[in-house]
Amino acid sequence: MIPFSNTVPYDVVSNDVxxxxxxxxxxxxxxxxxxxxxxxxxxxxxxxxxxxxxxxxKVTVLDSDGDYLLTDQRLR
Ligand SMILES: [Zn+2]
Numbered sequence: 657m658i659p660f661s662n663t664v665p666y667d668v669v670s671n672d673v674x675x676x677x678x679x680x681x682x683x684x685x686x687x688x689x690x691x692x693x694x695x696x697x698x699x700x701x702x703x704x705x706x707x708x709x710x711x712x713x714k715v716t717v718l719d720s721d722g723d724y725l726l727t728d729q730r731l732r
Pocket of ligand 1: 678680681683712
């Protein structure tokens, strides 16, 4: 079970992954440096270092489901 505090909701638009709001700086519609196929590889256990382009904060993505990324940090 995913701890809700460590999750961030995402959206896939065409071949890009977005978050509606950056959990660190609050920027809107942030395009993540991550491809939809990487949502699958994290689900299969491959960790992904994610750097938010808006404020350069780093998180490690540990898992995903259809709506949320699970990270190693408390985001809420
Ligand atoms: Zn940010």
